[in-house]
Amino acid sequence: MKRPLIASCLCAAAMTAFLAGAALAQDASKTVMAACTKCHNAQRVCTALGKKDQAAWDATVTRMMGKGAQVSEKDKPAVVAYLAGLKPGSKPVCE
């Protein structure tokens, strides 16, 4: 009798984690499309997808923030992870 209850609890926890992850990725996507298209278009970011690893994106985002990109220190890790995880040609960065 206990099993279905445990299974549904695990499922609910997994769903919550999945939804939280999806929401974070969506926030990061919005931040990129708002903050990284001010000086150059998204094509500039698109061109670099798949060519930079996490560390390289971290360096790029840091450099762009130094130029004035509106990314908060709090949002930065999610933005870096989002960019590092995007495959070449991914929307909405590449249209």
Ligand code: HEC
């Ligand atoms: C304040 C203006 C400005 C903003 C905002 C900005 N950039 Fe840039 N970006 C530049 C300039 C200028 C260059 C070309 C010179 C250079 O590479 O430093 C550039 C070049 C790039 C390049 C190509 C060079 C490389 O290192 O691969 C990428 C990728 C890039 N930007 C990504 C981003 C991302 C991601 C964001 C948002 C976090 C962003 N930019 C926001 C000014 C900006």
